[in-house]
Amino acid sequence: MSKASMPVSGLGQDRSSRSKFDACTILPILACLFATVVAPVILFVTVPVTSTLQTIMESRWDTRIFWPLMAVISLILLVRHLDRLRKLTWPPHIICLFVYLAFAGLSVGWAFKPELSVIRYLQQVMVQAAIILPAMLAVRRSDMMYGVFLCYALGAILNVFFVINNDPSRVYLLNGYPGYFMGKNYLGEFAAVVFILALHEAVHRGFRRVFGIIVVMIAVWLLVMANSKTALGLAFVVPCLAGIFLVVARTTRISPAILIMSIPVCYAVLASITGFNMNRLSYMLYGDPTFTGRTIIWDFANYEISRRPLIGWGYQSFWLVGPDAPSIVDAPGFVKAMPNAHNGYKDTMLELGYVGLALLLTFITATLHAIGRVAKRDLTRAWLLLSLALYVIIYNFLESLWMRGFEVLWVLFLIVAVEAARYWQPSPSAKASYGSRAPSPGNRAPARGALRPR
Secondary structure, eight states, X not given: OOGGGSOOSGGGSOGGGSOOOOHHHHHHHHHHHIIIIIHXXXXXXXXXXXXXXXXXXXXXXXXXHHHHHHHHHHHHHHHHTHHHHHHOOOOHHHHHHHHHHHHXXXXXXXXXXXXXXXXXXXXXXHHHHHXXXXXXXXXXXXXXHHHHHHHHHHHHHXXXXXXHTOOHHHHHHHTSOOTXXXXXXXXXXXXXXXXHHHHHHTTSOTHHHHHHHHHHHHHHHHHHHHTOHHHHHHHHHHHHHHHHHHHHHHHHTOOHHHHHHHHHHHHHHHHHHHOOOHHHHHHHHHSOTTTTTHHHXXXXXXXXXXXXXXXXXXXXXXXXXXXXXHHHHTOOGGGGGOSSOSOHHHHHHHHHHHHHHHHHHHHHHHHHHHHHHHHTTOHHHHHXXXXXXXXXXXXXXXXXXXXXXXXXXXXXXXHHHHHHHHTSSOOHHHHHHHHOOOOOGGGOOOOTTOOXXX
């Protein structure tokens, strides 16, 4: 086959032949690096362990510099690549994300503390601008997920040294090693993502496979040292679930979104018939029916949701908004000190009501469907994206991560969503090759010089 006839699309090439990065993919990778490595290390070095989360949020000078700078650079790239912008087709799940973000901005108008809500909302706009816009402008050949893996691999290697040198009294207090994070659960959720990304690298050949296997072993060691049972279990279960969903989706031609989103419905039916619920599951896993006190927090959250069920208390205007906040005035006991509801879906309802929850679920469902479309062109990449998406979706039942600043898993989900968006449609060359079928014998044009029938 001549070079001229070889496919030029990244989808039709061997992975090793793809260009790794371009200027547009560097920005999302830098955002990932800041969220996973730079910001946690700065926090570890500069902020005492005894500091409250409110004090930490008010003293973050690094975020006040980094995210505005990233947003400005993103706009500059947007202006420089207007030709690419005109050719873009925005996938439905990215449009759903923008609608979700817009509604959060509207909620500032009825927020309990509008002045705090608008500051946190503007940071969220800058975070999404630094990730979504540049990644959508990037050329198809650029391998953004490889850059994400390198960020997490660097963090994993650094955490080895931090774990070895962690203060023993802090480790005893937390019942696990936190690494350079503020808690052992943060290290656990981070290490689980490292494990999934490294598994994907092990599929490649040569140095990438060797390095991926090494990082897999480091990730498993970090998961054990963190003593985070949830993260350890999900790290091994989620990749298997992603593979099963993709196989079933390909066999039945049903979107993975339908398969996955039907699970909560099946659970609700099963719980109503058998009486098996989350409390019994918690007791089986942890020997504690309250998910280490989370059900008490959730009961309080449900009460506050019922007070403003439709549109909520405003974007990030319920927790950590001052001594007169409902989370302090109305909350019982230890719940007063909570920074969130430890459930991303309940916090979405608290802040944006059932309207906000509907928009979030629409965005999640559309993203899962987009990953199903990726599977038609690149099954391995789709498996990676679905594994990471499932991990974030499930982890949000125990922690609040949806659209909260630059939380590690929220940044990761944004990258997953935009990566699926980049592969939403076939590349132009793939479309051309698909549409250029050989003409049938009866429709072939006559050869030059041949007589045409009269």
